[in-house]
Amino acid sequence: MSLDATQETASRTPADAKGADRAPARERLRPVPFRGGGFVHTRHRLIAPLLFVLLLILWEIGSQTGFISNIALPAPSEAAAALGDLFETGMIWKHLSASLYRLVIGWSLGSLLGIAVGLAIALFSLVRAGVAPFVSALFPIPKIALLPLFIIWFGIGEGSKVATILFGAFFPTVIATYGGVDNVDRNLIRMGQSFGLSWLSIVRKIIIPGALPAILSGFRISASIAIILLVAAEMIGAEYGIGAYILMAGALFATDQLIAGVALLSVLGLTVAWLIGRAERLLLRWRG
Amino acid sequence: MELILDHVSHSYGDVTVLDDISLSVGSREIVCIVGPSGCGKSTLLRILGGLEKPDGGAALIAGDPPSDSLNPLTYVFQDFALLPWRTVEGNVSLVLEDHGIDRARKREIIADVLARTKLTEFAHAWPRQLSGGMKQRVAIARALSVNPAAMLMDEPLSALDSQTRDLLMDDLVDLWGQVGFSACYITHNLAEAVRLGHRIVMLSRRPGRIREIVEIDIPLAERANHPEETAAIQRRLWEAMRDEARAADRELSNVA
Numbered sequence: 001m002s003l004d005a006t007q008e009t010a011s012r013t014p015a016d017a018k019g020a021d022r023a024p025a026r027e028r029l030r031p032v033p034f035r036g037g038g039f040v041h042t043r044h045r046l047i048a049p050l051l052f053v054l055l056l057i058l059w060e061i062g063s064q065t066g067f068i069s070n071i072a073l074p075a076p077s078e079a080a081a082a083l084g085d086l087f088e089t090g091m092i093w094k095h096l097s098a099s100l101y102r103l104v105i106g107w108s109l110g111s112l113l114g115i116a117v118g119l120a121i122a123l124f125s126l127v128r129a130g131v132a133p134f135v136s137a138l139f140p141i142p143k144i145a146l147l148p149l150f151i152i153w154f155g156i157g158e159g160s161k162v163a164t165i166l167f168g169a170f171f172p173t174v175i176a177t178y179g180g181v182d183n184v185d186r187n188l189i190r191m192g193q194s195f196g197l198s199w200l201s202i203v204r205k206i207i208i209p210g211a212l213p214a215i216l217s218g219f220r221i222s223a224s225i226a227i228i229l230l231v232a233a234e235m236i237g238a239e240y241g242i243g244a245y246i247l248m249a250g251a252l253f254a255t256d257q258l259i260a261g262v263a264l265l266s267v268l269g270l271t272v273a274w275l276i277g278r279a280e281r282l283l284l285r286w287r288g
Numbered sequence: 289m290e291l292i293l294d295h296v297s298h299s300y301g302d303v304t305v306l307d308d309i310s311l312s313v314g315s316r317e318i319v320c321i322v323g324p325s326g327c328g329k330s331t332l333l334r335i336l337g338g339l340e341k342p343d344g345g346a347a348l349i350a351g352d353p354p355s356d357s358l359n360p361l362t363y364v365f366q367d368f369a370l371l372p373w374r375t376v377e378g379n380v381s382l383v384l385e386d387h388g389i390d391r392a393r394k395r396e397i398i399a400d401v402l403a404r405t406k407l408t409e410f411a412h413a414w415p416r417q418l419s420g421g422m423k424q425r426v427a428i429a430r431a432l433s434v435n436p437a438a439m440l441m442d443e444p445l446s447a448l449d450s451q452t453r454d455l456l457m458d459d460l461v462d463l464w465g466q467v468g469f470s471a472c473y474i475t476h477n478l479a480e481a482v483r484l485g486h487r488i489v490m491l492s493r494r495p496g497r498i499r500e501i502v503e504i505d506i507p508l509a510e511r512a513n514h515p516e517e518t519a520a521i522q523r524r525l526w527e528a529m530r531d532e533a534r535a536a537d538r539e540l541s542n543v544a
Contacts, residue, residue, distance in 0.1 A: 191369035194339060195383040195434065196359050205382060209373045286373040286414050 071255075079259035086260065091245075098240040099230060099268075102158065106165025107226040114170045114222070115215065118177025122211075123203065132178075139171040144232045151236070161233040168229040169222040176218020180211030213287070216280050223272045227265065242268070289351045289360070289437045290314050291336060291472065296345035298331055304495035305331050306342070311489055311498065312350075313438055316468045318508075320485030322475060324529060324536035328496035329474045330442055336472055337361045337440045353437035358387050362436035366443040368423040370415040370430075376402070377411040380430045397433050404463060405429040421452035425459070432467065439471040445480060457483050461508045478529075482522045483511055490525060493532040494539070500528060 056076050062068040063075030086092040120127045121135070143164050150160040184207050192202040234243025242264050249257035291313040298306040305328035313319045323329050334340040336347050338361065353360035370379050380398045389397070402408045405425045415423055424444055431439055445453045457480060463469070464484075475481055481488045488502040504521060506514050 185369075187365060187367055187369050188371060190339065191363070191365060192382075194337060194359075194361075194363040195430075197383070197386050201386050205385075206371065209371070212373075284373075286416070288414065288416055 074256040074259055076259075078256040079263065082254070082256040082260040083263065086245075094240045095242050095245050096264075098238070098244075099234065099242045102161045102165060102233070102241070103226055103230050103268075106162040106230075107169045107223060109162075110166040110169030110226070111173050111219065111222060113166070114173025114218075115177050117170075118174040118215075119181065119203075119208075121174065122178040122181035123207075128178075135171060135174050139175065143168045143229055147233060147236060156237050161230075161238065164233040165226045165229050168225045172222045172225060173215070173218050176214050176221070177211060180214025180218075181207055183214065184210035213280075213284055216276065216283065219276050219279075220273065223276065224269065227269055227272070231265065289349060289353045289470075291361070291438050291470075292348040292350055293332070293336060294346050294348055296332070296335060296342045296347065298328070298335065298340075298342045298344070299495075306335075307495040307497050308345070309491075309496065309498055310345075311501075313470055313472050315437070315470050317486050318464065318471045318473055318484055320473045320475060320481035320488045321491060322478060322481045322488060322525065322529070323491030323496060324493050324533040325476060326494055326536055326539065327491045328494065329476075329491060332491075332496070333363075333440050333442050333472060333474050337363055339363075354435065357435045357437050359383065359434035360437040362431045362434055362439055364424075364427050364431050364439060364441040364444045366446050368415075368420075368427045368447075370423055370426055372415050375412050375414055376407060376418070376426050376429075379415070379426055380433050383430055383434055401429040401433045404432060404466065405459070419452070420448045421456055424448065424456060428460075428463070432463075432469075436469065439469050439473075441471055441473045443474055443476065446475070446477065453477075453480070458512075460484060461511075465509055478522045478525050481525070482518045484508065488521075488525065490529065493536045500525075 059068070059073075060076050063070065063073070063077075068075075086095070117131065117135075121132050122128070146167070147160065147164055150163045154160045154163045188206050188210065189202060192206050197205070230241075231243035231246065234241035235247045238244040242261055246258055246261035246265075249255070249261060293309055293311050296306055296309045297304070309332065311319065321329055321332065331340065335342045338347065349360075371382065374382060377398055380401060381394065384394050384397060398411075399408070402411055405428055407422070407425055407429055410418065410422065410426075415426070418426065424447075428444070445456055448456065461484065473481070473484060482504065485504060486508075488504065489498055490500040490502070491497065492499045502521065502525065504511075504518075506517060511518055
């Protein structure tokens with residue numbers, strides 16, 4: 001190796017190099033044109049809030065001047081007033097707690113079952129052969145279409161709503177989990193085997209942590225689906241809940257309340273995304 | 289303890305990769321296996337450590353491994369195979385956790401192997417923060433922690449740049465001086481084989497057969513002081529291998 005290095009330097013004598021440098025120096029000098037710009041993401045933290053505020057202001061101005069008809073779209077100030085009413089009467093907590101209860105229970109149970117079934121599919125080829133086709137067949141069915149059935153099976157009360165959300169969260173989690181396990185580096189599993197790790201240790205310490213990034217991205221999708229289904233389920237036979245509130249507002253053509261309810265959903269979605277982002281940062285610290 | 293391959297043959301589908309290979313790795317002995325690419329070196333190592341079953345012949349263990357050996361046959365992989373979600377310390381700890389060692393003893397072992405591989409100050413680093421050379425040191429520390437009777441090293445230095453490779457070779461020689469491990473060391477790099485092997489087994493192109501076995505008498509620690517002798521052996525090996533390597537290079541790959 002050291003032999004190679006000396007040969008390489010010896011073959012290119014200093015005199016050669018200098019002669020090559022000098023020749024073009026007599027001509028006009030200009031910088032090499034830079035072509036490497038763009039295609040790089042820079043973070044602009046303020047742009048989104050500014051744009052949002054600007055949009056609200058324009059909307060408000062449009063409503064005030066009559067450019068936007070009040071029937072077509074209420075002014076943001078009216079929606080804000082409707083939201084304020086909700087807080088004042090304390091109804092917000094009734095609606096929110098009812099919705100959160102359904103969302104948390106439905107999504108958690110659906111995710112837990114989804115991870116369990118996803119792991120079983122990934123680890124046992126018999127389960128994969130038997131269950132995976134069913135998952136593929138049932139995933140694309142809109143769960144809301146099954147709501148009448150769920151009402152018969154689980155009752156008109158909380159049961160059917162939780163079940164809708166549960167099934168909605170279940171399928172994407174199954175698919176994310178077994179896809180994640182399939183993508184775990186085989187060499188790591190082989191390493192575990194070569195050190196005589198038990199089957200359970202390999203699953204617990206190599207396979208599950210390896211699949212965790214995929215499972216967490218699956219959570220992002222399943223949580224959004226859960227919120228969509230929450231509203232849909234609450235539109236049938238619910239007294240309280242954000243979905244029920246929106247449905248009621250729609251029936252009364254109280255568009256200010258409708259916008260207030262939609263804003264609440266948006267905040268709910270953002271909060272869930274933020275929580276999952278936190279979980280990712282905590283659990284996937286090793287990715288840096 | 290001695291590790292023996294007894295007339296081992298193996299094929300993948302129609303392609304025979306190993307044909308009637310017999311060799312042994314004695315205790316405190318490093319046997320280097322060299323050969324052109326695709327000659328079945330890695331398959332041979334997988335068979336030797338029980339990760340793959342040969343079609344013919346057998347991999348055998350003669351004698352008992354030392355009683356304090358937690359994992360007698362221990363691999364060191366080319367791609368390091370570190371868990372990215374565990375720190376350096378955690379990666380070593382992983383292979384001790386299934387053996388019911390009490391916490392104090394475990395910590396002692398980890399501290400010892402990290403010190404031997406000069407990693408003490410990196411105990412809490414994540415693998416992604418380490419250079420290739422450091423990663424392979426962690427893998428070697430992990431292998432040492434289970435006190436192996438034989439290390440099965442699959443091109444352990446091939447993913448590293450040549451400077452790091454030189455440094456790690458020196459470290460391995462030092463380590464062998466301290467621990468006296470026995471090893472079956474697969475490589476395609478003849479310089480490594482000549483530097484680290486007590487015995488060099490040269491395989492032919494596919495199907496892999498033993499072409500030649502070269503013993504080197506110069507003690508490992510002194511090889512750096514005998515550049516002419518080692519260079520001569522290396523050159524002779526290369527002469528013998530060159531044509532096969534060229535032919536192997538032009539072969540279509542049928543084996544995954």
